Amino acid sequence: MKNLRTSKAISIAAVLIVALIVPQLGFNDYIMTIFVQGLLYSIIVLGLNFITGMTGQMNLGNAAVFGLGAYTAALSTTKLGISPWLAMILVALMGWLIGLVLGYPSLRVKGVYLTLTTIAFNEIVRLCLQNMEWTGGVGGVRSIPRFHIFGFLINTPVRNYYFILIILVFVIFITYRIIHSKYGRAFIAVRDNVDAVETCGIKLSRIKVQAFTLSTIYGAIAGGLYASFMGYVSPTTFTMNLSMSFAVMLIIGGRCSIAGCIIGAFVISFAPELLRFLGTYYQFTYALIIMLALIFNPNGLVALGPKIKHLFVKIFHKAEA
Amino acid sequence: MFAMVTQLIVSGVATGFIYGLTAIEYTLIWNSCGLLNFAHTKTIMFSAYLFVGTFLAIMANAYLPAVICTIICIALFGVLIALIIFIPLRNFTRLIAVMATVMLGTVLNEGAVLIWGSAPMSAGGFLDGRVEIGGVVTSLANIYIIVISVLVTIGLRLFMKKTKPGRAMICVAQDKVAASLMGVEVKRSMALSVAISFAICGLLGCLCAPLFRVQQTMVDMVGLKGFAAGVIGGFGNTTGAIAGGLLLGVVENLACMVVPSMYKDVIAFTLLILFLLVKPNGLISVKKD
Amino acid sequence: MTESKYTGSENILEVRGLTKRFGGLVAVDNVDMTVKKREIHSLIGPNGAGKTTTLSMINGTLNPSEGTILFDGEDISARSTDQVAKMGMGRTFQNIKLFSTLTVIENIMLGGFCNYTKGGLLRFLINFRESSRYEHEMREKAEALADFVGVYAMKDKVVSDLPYGRQKMTELGRALMLDPKLILLDEPAAGLNPTERAEFIDIMMKVYDGGTDLMLIEHNMDVVMNISNMITVLSFGRKIAEGAPKEIQKNPEVIKAYLGSEYKPVI
Numbered sequence: 001m002k003n004l005r006t007s008k009a010i011s012i013a014a015v016l017i018v019a020l021i022v023p024q025l026g027f028n029d030y031i032m033t034i035f036v037q038g039l040l041y042s043i044i045v046l047g048l049n050f051i052t053g054m055t056g057q058m059n060l061g062n063a064a065v066f067g068l069g070a071y072t073a074a075l076s077t078t079k080l081g082i083s084p085w086l087a088m089i090l091v092a093l094m095g096w097l098i099g100l101v102l103g104y105p106s107l108r109v110k111g112v113y114l115t116l117t118t119i120a121f122n123e124i125v126r127l128c129l130q131n132m133e134w135t136g137g138v139g140g141v142r143s144i145p146r147f148h149i150f151g152f153l154i155n156t157p158v159r160n161y162y163f164i165l166i167i168l169v170f171v172i173f174i175t176y177r178i179i180h181s182k183y184g185r186a187f188i189a190v191r192d193n194v195d196a197v198e199t200c201g202i203k204l205s206r207i208k209v210q211a212f213t214l215s216t217i218y219g220a221i222a223g224g225l226y227a228s229f230m231g232y233v234s235p236t237t238f239t240m241n242l243s244m245s246f247a248v249m250l251i252i253g254g255r256c257s258i259a260g261c262i263i264g265a266f267v268i269s270f271a272p273e274l275l276r277f278l279g280t281y282y283q284f285t286y287a288l289i290i291m292l293a294l295i296f297n298p299n300g301l302v303a304l305g306p307k308i309k310h311l312f313v314k315i316f317h318k319a320e321a
Numbered sequence: 322m323f324a325m326v327t328q329l330i331v332s333g334v335a336t337g338f339i340y341g342l343t344a345i346e347y348t349l350i351w352n353s354c355g356l357l358n359f360a361h362t363k364t365i366m367f368s369a370y371l372f373v374g375t376f377l378a379i380m381a382n383a384y385l386p387a388v389i390c391t392i393i394c395i396a397l398f399g400v401l402i403a404l405i406i407f408i409p410l411r412n413f414t415r416l417i418a419v420m421a422t423v424m425l426g427t428v429l430n431e432g433a434v435l436i437w438g439s440a441p442m443s444a445g446g447f448l449d450g451r452v453e454i455g456g457v458v459t460s461l462a463n464i465y466i467i468v469i470s471v472l473v474t475i476g477l478r479l480f481m482k483k484t485k486p487g488r489a490m491i492c493v494a495q496d497k498v499a500a501s502l503m504g505v506e507v508k509r510s511m512a513l514s515v516a517i518s519f520a521i522c523g524l525l526g527c528l529c530a531p532l533f534r535v536q537q538t539m540v541d542m543v544g545l546k547g548f549a550a551g552v553i554g555g556f557g558n559t560t561g562a563i564a565g566g567l568l569l570g571v572v573e574n575l576a577c578m579v580v581p582s583m584y585k586d587v588i589a590f591t592l593l594i595l596f597l598l599v600k601p602n603g604l605i606s607v608k609k610d
Numbered sequence: 611m612t613e614s615k616y617t618g619s620e621n622i623l624e625v626r627g628l629t630k631r632f633g634g635l636v637a638v639d640n641v642d643m644t645v646k647k648r649e650i651h652s653l654i655g656p657n658g659a660g661k662t663t664t665l666s667m668i669n670g671t672l673n674p675s676e677g678t679i680l681f682d683g684e685d686i687s688a689r690s691t692d693q694v695a696k697m698g699m700g701r702t703f704q705n706i707k708l709f710s711t712l713t714v715i716e717n718i719m720l721g722g723f724c725n726y727t728k729g730g731l732l733r734f735l736i737n738f739r740e741s742s743r744y745e746h747e748m749r750e751k752a753e754a755l756a757d758f759v760g761v762y763a764m765k766d767k768v769v770s771d772l773p774y775g776r777q778k779m780t781e782l783g784r785a786l787m788l789d790p791k792l793i794l795l796d797e798p799a800a801g802l803n804p805t806e807r808a809e810f811i812d813i814m815m816k817v818y819d820g821g822t823d824l825m826l827i828e829h830n831m832d833v834v835m836n837i838s839n840m841i842t843v844l845s846f847g848r849k850i851a852e853g854a855p856k857e858i859q860k861n862p863e864v865i866k867a868y869l870g871s872e873y874k875p876v877i
Contacts, residue, residue: 196707284435294420
């Protein structure tokens with residue numbers, strides 16, 4: 001047991017060191033941008049994990065939440081002229097509000113219906129952002145101000161990387177505490193056996209809305225950071241395809257596991273780069289790989305770890321014998 | 322004014338039937354495999370490409386044979402997909418099954434790009450032209466869509482009620498275990514449902530080809546609204562699907578007179594959410610215990 | 611688990627005129643029933659008599675069509691399951707309802723969800739020390755209960771990997787985590803082998819001695835007659851008899867309901 005804990009601590013430290021070194025490896029700005037994207041998507045997927053991974057309610061409207069967060073930051077900083085820091089508070093409030101507004105009605109619908117509701121929500125938000133005048137229409141919002149920390153402007157991808165990495169570490173810390181608390185267990189309980197949840201004295205509607213709200217707050221915060229990182233937002237980013245990608249990240253990495261969420265977010269963010277050598281066949285191959293991965297490895301990359309270990313042990317034993 | 326309203330209603334009915342057929346097509350798979358097939362829009366798109374890009378080109382604009390070839394090819398493709406994807410997926414968590422169908426859609430999408438290129442195509446003279454009935458001018462395509470949809474719906478109903486494989490499909494939809502105990506070959510019945518569903522997708526591809534420019538995103542909205550139509554009409558039954566589709570098509574067309582046309586799509590989705598919250602069983606609910 | 615947790619009336623549970631209709635079907639018809647404190651009360655009856663429906667109405671899963679339910683003197687007819695559970699009513703299910711992907715100890719800990727908190731999720735996140743203390747207390751309590759019901763050795767195993775009997779024990783442990791005044795047990799002995807059954811009865815008696823009242827649905831007459839001191843018999847949704855085990859055994863109505871009207875008992 002203790003051995004396990006130390007090995008876990010060592011691997012976490014190793015990952016953190018690698019994460020800190022990455023910007024010093026001389027990647028160009030483009031690659032660094034993808035790294036930052038991976039960090040941002042990690043936050044969203046960690047949020048999505050609460051509702052879709054743990055509670056088992058399929059939410060395909062997360063791109064809209066992401067978009068609303070981004071637009072809240074973009075509009076409040078450019079139109080109201082408030083600081084990005086203050087805007088982040090608004091963004092978090094926005095996430096909370098979406099969670100309540102969407103969460104309570106979604107208690108009435110189950111299964112497929114919930115999925116369809118969230119899809120409809122996604123489309124309504126995207127179409128409204130695209131067509132309303134005060135959101136800038138198709139052009140979106142430009143020249144969104146950057147964050148300042150102690151007079152230090154977060155403007156380059158590398159600076160953004162460190163800035164968002166710190167936030168992600170904080171988010172992971174909170175997520176870890178929730179997952180390994182009675183709340184996390186209650187979320188999984190809802191997925192495993194809805195009928196027994198209330199006999200444990202847990203209010204089902206409340207726990208579902210909590211999971212929902214957590215996911216929307218995470219999504220909105222990631223959106224707010226995204227707006228300031230990119231400097232502009234456009235409604236065409238927040239399509240249903242993006243929502244689908246988030247769900248894919250969650251499954252490919254591994255549900256209910258923090259490491260899985262982050263691995264998934266990075267793998268899917270980097271997939272275009274990794275498969276670039278395929279040229280025109282890239283998109284096709286990518287979709288095919290993901291589809292087969294979903295069917296043949298539904299528990300995600302995280303589940304492969306123990307399998308590989310097992311395989312090694314087996315080979316080792318055979319060699320010994 | 323009257324002519325305009327009638328015109329809007331006629332084209333609303335035509336679009337409504339498109340939505341309705343879309344709803345029927347995914348309802349078939351939902352009933353038989355318990356799976357929401359998100360690949361259906363891309364299947365329709367793929368059929369449109371197959372129709373315009375391959376068969377019309379080969380057959381020198383012989384429309385009817387081209388339509389038939391498209392439908393047959395897509396139905397066979399459906400059987401293949403059923404065997405390798407849908408039937409194994411029915412035991413999976415819904416999340417994974419749904420995402421797998423989404424990725425199947427992407428595979429089809431990218432496949433279409435590889436085969437036919439990314440430039441949009443047009444259906445040429447297929448169903449081109451206008452007709453005037455009692456002072457109401459409408460496109461020939463609309464009339465064809467309405468007539469063919471009605472025929473398909475009636476045909477499907479007769480097939481389900483009167484033939485053995487059709488009744489087997491109903492049994493499988495209601496209770497797989499009981500159906501297999503009664504000697505119904507569940508997997509074969511599933512494959513048949515998927516094949517019919519894909520055949521309807523093929524037909525829709527041909528019918529949609531003259532309405533939209535043939536390109537990757539041509540029916541994305543139609544697909545989503547097909548879902549909306551299914552829910553509004555009552556999830557899981559074909560009559561409801563058509564009713565929901567018609568309601569949706571007519572309402573969103575008429576609404577264009579009141580709200581700016583760019584919000585047309587918003588109306589459909591708002592209607593969907595309203596129905597889910599107020600009348601989750603839809604207009605026509607299936608009697609299930 | 612001491613006597614002091616009792617408040618209110620001398621009856622832990624009072625059911626008056628309880629009725630449940632599903633459409634045209636009357637599943638439970640005007641049932642009156644009283645469970646006194648310090649009583650093990652059994653609810654028996656042939657299949658389809660409405661036993662589980664009655665239990666579900668008592669713990670708030672189903673809303674009664676008519677009638678009132680008093681739990682420790684308070685009217686709970688309109689309360690939801692979680693509210694009733696918080697008041698101290700535990701329940702186990704006929705076909706085990708555990709959280710299959712969680713471990714044994716996590717399952718048991720979930721039973722105490724409402725007992726170890728102040729405030730909501732936000733307070734939990736902000737007040738680090740308080741929340742970890744609660745978590746720690748909850749885990750200790752759950753471990754003690756795991757030991758009590760005999761699943762301590764497998765506490766870190768995923769619950770679906772356990773044999774059936776152990777799963778039943780885990781479910782009982784989860785119900786005990788509420789510090790209940792009353793536990794409703796739906797067919798606790800079903801599916802257990804004789805050894806496990808004896809063990810289960812032993813643990814139930816310990817729970818009872820600890821000050822928790824029990825109400826059970828049971829088909830196994832051995833169990834019913836040996837441990838209960840009051841029996842209510844339902845048949846087709848109606849109460850046909852109530853009394854001590856000895857009386858029930860001789861009651862002609864009960865014998866008729868179980869064995870048919872032609873059967874004449876040889877006394």
